[in-house]
Amino acid sequence: MQAITVENLSKTFRVKRKEKGMRGSLKAIIHPRTEEIRAVNGVSFSVDKGEMLAFIGPNGAGKSTTIKMLTGILYPDGGRVEVMGIDPTKKRRQLAYQIGTVFGQKEQLWTHLTPYDNFRFFGAIYDLSDRETEKRIEELSERFTLRDFIDTPVRNLSLGQRIRCEIVASLIHKPKVLFLDEPTIGLDPVVKENVRALIKQMNREEHTTIFLTSHDVGDIEKLCRRIIIVNDGQIVLDDSVEQLKNHYQDKMAADIHACNNEHGKAEKNGESLNVSLEEILVDIYRSEEDG
Amino acid sequence: MGKCGDKSVSMNIKGGCRAGVRFRPWRKYAVIYRSVLMENLQYAANVAMGFFTYFVFIFIFIKLWGYMYRMPGELIAGYTKEQMIWYVMMTEMMLFGSNAASVAGEVARDIRGGNIAYLMNKPYHYTLYILSKYSGEWSIRLPMYALLAVVIGTVMVGPLPCFRLTAVPAMAVCVVMGLTIHAVFKLCISLFSFWIEDARPFQWLYDKLILVVGVMFPVEIFPRTLQPLLKMTPIYTVCYGPAKLIVDFSPEKCLEILAAQILYLTAGGVLMTLIYRRGVKKLYVNGG
Numbered sequence: 105m106q107a108i109t110v111e112n113l114s115k116t117f118r119v120k121r122k123e124k125g126m127r128g129s130l131k132a133i134i135h136p137r138t139e140e141i142r143a144v145n146g147v148s149f150s151v152d153k154g155e156m157l158a159f160i161g162p163n164g165a166g167k168s169t170t171i172k173m174l175t176g177i178l179y180p181d182g183g184r185v186e187v188m189g190i191d192p193t194k195k196r197r198q199l200a201y202q203i204g205t206v207f208g209q210k211e212q213l214w215t216h217l218t219p220y221d222n223f224r225f226f227g228a229i230y231d232l233s234d235r236e237t238e239k240r241i242e243e244l245s246e247r248f249t250l251r252d253f254i255d256t257p258v259r260n261l262s263l264g265q266r267i268r269c270e271i272v273a274s275l276i277h278k279p280k281v282l283f284l285d286e287p288t289i290g291l292d293p294v295v296k297e298n299v300r301a302l303i304k305q306m307n308r309e310e311h312t313t314i315f316l317t318s319h320d321v322g323d324i325e326k327l328c329r330r331i332i333i334v335n336d337g338q339i340v341l342d343d344s345v346e347q348l349k350n351h352y353q354d355k356m357a358a359d360i361h362a363c364n365n366e367h368g369k370a371e372k373n374g375e376s377l378n379v380s381l382e383e384i385l386v387d388i389y390r391s392e393e394d395g
Numbered sequence: 396m397g398k399c400g401d402k403s404v405s406m407n408i409k410g411g412c413r414a415g416v417r418f419r420p421w422r423k424y425a426v427i428y429r430s431v432l433m434e435n436l437q438y439a440a441n442v443a444m445g446f447f448t449y450f451v452f453i454f455i456f457i458k459l460w461g462y463m464y465r466m467p468g469e470l471i472a473g474y475t476k477e478q479m480i481w482y483v484m485m486t487e488m489m490l491f492g493s494n495a496a497s498v499a500g501e502v503a504r505d506i507r508g509g510n511i512a513y514l515m516n517k518p519y520h521y522t523l524y525i526l527s528k529y530s531g532e533w534s535i536r537l538p539m540y541a542l543l544a545v546v547i548g549t550v551m552v553g554p555l556p557c558f559r560l561t562a563v564p565a566m567a568v569c570v571v572m573g574l575t576i577h578a579v580f581k582l583c584i585s586l587f588s589f590w591i592e593d594a595r596p597f598q599w600l601y602d603k604l605i606l607v608v609g610v611m612f613p614v615e616i617f618p619r620t621l622q623p624l625l626k627m628t629p630i631y632t633v634c635y636g637p638a639k640l641i642v643d644f645s646p647e648k649c650l651e652i653l654a655a656q657i658l659y660l661t662a663g664g665v666l667m668t669l670i671y672r673r674g675v676k677k678l679y680v681n682g683g
Contacts, residue, residue: 172512176516198518201518225430228426230518231423320523
């Protein structure tokens with residue numbers, strides 16, 4: 105069963121352009137100039153229920169625009185989207201009950217309230233009864249170890265504590281799909297590990313589909329089996345993390361072999377090539393940049 | 396009250412609420428209201444900081460109208476001196492007590508800065524979310540300013556002649572309706588941020604119109620030919636009507652104002668929904 109289906113999705117933005125200096129500013133008043141930017145260009149993919157997918161790419165590749173179209177925030181110019189069988193453009197509010205979102209760079213919690221009050225708030229927003237909300241808070245605060253600071257105003261929490269609370273707030277209504285946009289940004293390595301472990305545990309226990317975008321290779325390696333790389337609004341790679349690594353290791357071995365033969369060096373047999381995912385991604389991004 | 400949860404699970408999915416839960420659409424807005432109330436209660440002392448400005452305004456108007464009314468019992472545009480000063484105190488109370496920052500600045504900032512994207516993906520209507528927040532804000536501010544107005548008025552002007560204590564609930568309803576209409580119109584202007592870079596000049600024009608025509612002076616001060624026109628603008632329902640009712644209550648006038656307010660609130664609500672629905676399709680959020 106598929107949680108997300110995307111077919112030929114496109115989105116174009118009109119961006120204002122202005123020549124430099126005062127003259128350019130005056131000219132822009134008389135002759136405003138705009139330019140079309142294809143943020144997403146004919147993207148197609150699907151995600152199975154319970155799958156953990158990394159949707160990554162360099163800055164400006166179209167990741168966030170895609171997420172925003174999947175969650176019903178932006179209207180696509182073309183193509184078809186279905187999340188849990190719901191068209192986000194037509195039934196955004198209905199879809200909201202099925203999905204959760206965590207944007208690492210944006211706060212959704214009310215900073216002057218305590219996490220507990222925030223969770224009660226989100227429970228009511230998602231039409232949970234008081235009893236259900238209490239039960240869910242109990243369950244999640246245990247799992248995410250929030251007990252020590254659940255009654256402290258959010259503004260007084262550390263970043264790690266806040267991110268844990270952000271994730272709990274997104275999970276309060278037991279979403280079927282969780283969109284994570286840079287969930288571990290700015291966290292120290294220990295907290296990052298904890299957050300990843302919790303996301304993994306939640307996927308295992310509640311079969312939540314995870315749609316992750318992150319520049320942190322650790323997030324991708326530790327959480328996802330499948331990876332989609334986008335650039336210039338198009339998918340450039342859709343493969344399993346394992347396959348991608350194997351493919352690159354083979355490719356590098358072949359390159360070294362060719363290089364050694366060229367320089368007449370003896371080949372070292374049996375030496376394993378350890379290519380990190382980070383190196384692979386840098387290589388892909390660079391080759392995309394070079395066209 | 397809809398009960399889509401009572402029928403079946405599939406009905407719930409179609410109706411847009413959770414399965415197995417009795418659907419009470421107003422509950423989430425009540426919770427937003429309560430959350431803002433809880434948040435703002437922590438800063439009630441900050442509200443009191445504005446008391447000085449309010450006092451200065453009222454003091455100037457007491458002196459101004461004291462100079463204009465030379466003879467005791469004199470009427471200007473049908474108002475006695477006490478009624479005129481109480482009128483200004485009531486309209487200023489509504490202005491200071493409502494502080495429409497959330498419906499003006501916050502909405503425009505949400506749209507231009509892209510923050511609206513993170514508020515839209517929740518199962519509530521964004522405009523009602525903002526109106527609930529706004530109500531939570533004035534619920535703290537307005538009673539504080541009302542108390543201040545009563546104290547200043549009683550001490551510096553004297554009690555309002557012929558004031559009917561029994562009519563206070565009706566007056567309160569009209570004031571609350573007026574504040575809501577004010578917020579709906581300001582929200583409509585803010586929603587233009589979907590199309591234009593900056594909606595502030597339009598906010599400024601609307602604010603000044605309300606301030607000069609409805610807040611500082613009652614409509615009767617203006618030329619007779621202009622009065623019917625002014626009474627057709629939101630000014631009548633936002634501040635002039637409720638303040639006039641407080642200083643000179645009559646059940647007929649109350650019904651007339653309430654009818655006009657219901658009409659304006661309905662029209663404003665429809666307009667707000669239409670602008671939002673069209674605008675949200677134009678939303679452009681970039682940068683991560």
